[in-house]
Amino acid sequence: MGVSRYLGSTKNIAGCAGGLVGLGLHLAGVGGDYWLGVVAALYAAGALAAPPERVRLMPPQPAEEAEALLRGLDALVARVRGLGNRMPAEAVERLDRIAEVLCGLLARPAELSAYPDTLHAVARIAATDLPLTVQTFLNMPWWYAVTRRVASEPSAAEQLLTQLDLLEQEAKRLAEEFYDADSRRQADHTRYLEGRARRDDK
Numbered sequence: 001m002g003v004s005r006y007l008g009s010t011k012n013i014a015g016c017a018g019g020l021v022g023l024g025l026h027l028a029g030v031g032g033d034y035w036l037g038v039v040a041a042l043y044a045a046g047a048l049a050a051p052p053e054r055v056r057l058m059p060p061q062p063a064e065e066a067e068a069l070l071r072g073l074d075a076l077v078a079r080v081r082g083l084g085n086r087m088p089a090e091a092v093e094r095l096d097r098i099a100e101v102l103c104g105l106l107a108r109p110a111e112l113s114a115y116p117d118t119l120h121a122v123a124r125i126a127a128t129d130l131p132l133t134v135q136t137f138l139n140m141p142w143w144y145a146v147t148r149r150v151a152s153e154p155s156a157a158e159q160l161l162t163q164l165d166l167l168e169q170e171a172k173r174l175a176e177e178f179y180d181a182d183s184r185r186q187a188d189h190t191r192y193l194e195g196r197a198r199r200d201d202k
Contacts, residue, residue: 062119066109069126073099073106076131086142087134088157094164095134101171102126105178118174125167133163 077099080087087095105112105122112119137145137160145156154162 062109062113065119065123066106066112069123070103070106072131073102073126076134080134083138086138088146088161091137091157091160091164094161094168095130098125098130098164098168098171101168101175105175112178115178118178121170121174125171129167133160133167 077095080092080095102122102125105118106126112122137156140156145160147155153159
């Protein structure tokens with residue numbers, strides 16, 4: 001807590017009140033040579049007894065959250081592209097498509113914030129699911145990820161493609177639901193223009 005902030009805090013005000021009581025006792029002849037210690041002790045008691053300052057956590061603004069998610073997506077895609085052949089080409093293509101869909105949504109943060117569930121799902125894919133999918137694969141050696149199968153399960157490379165397919169489907173579903181509102185607005189505008197044209201023809 002900064003000095004200026006502390007000076008206006010509840011703890012400082014309560015401490016000052018206690019200190020004034022100590023000063024009043026000194027003027028009344030109580031405390032003798034130890035009056036400064038009494039004032040300090042009463043200030044400390046008042047400050048400690050005061051309730052803590054209320055914490056006001058401001059939620060991130062939609063534009064700030066969207067910008068942070070976009071930076072994370074850009075960094076993830078750039079990292080994967082910088083690895084050359086470390087990731088299967090099909091996986092890189094899927095990652096690019098997912099990022100393109102998510103970036104399109106995040107480019108409209110004010111409108112996206114009107115759909116909290118959609119924003120949450122987009123943030124989950126961009127900040128958790130995609131990084132986890134990619135990092136888990138990259139943690140394994142290339143030869144192991146491509147060829148090794150455990151208990152007849154698909155290889156890590158095959159599972160990577162499956163996971164990216166599922167995330168792409170989810171991202172496209174979210175985008176379609178979001179853009180449906182645009183489509184409805186466009187249809188409404190078409191009906192409006194058609195109605196105006198009919199009135200003009202009369």
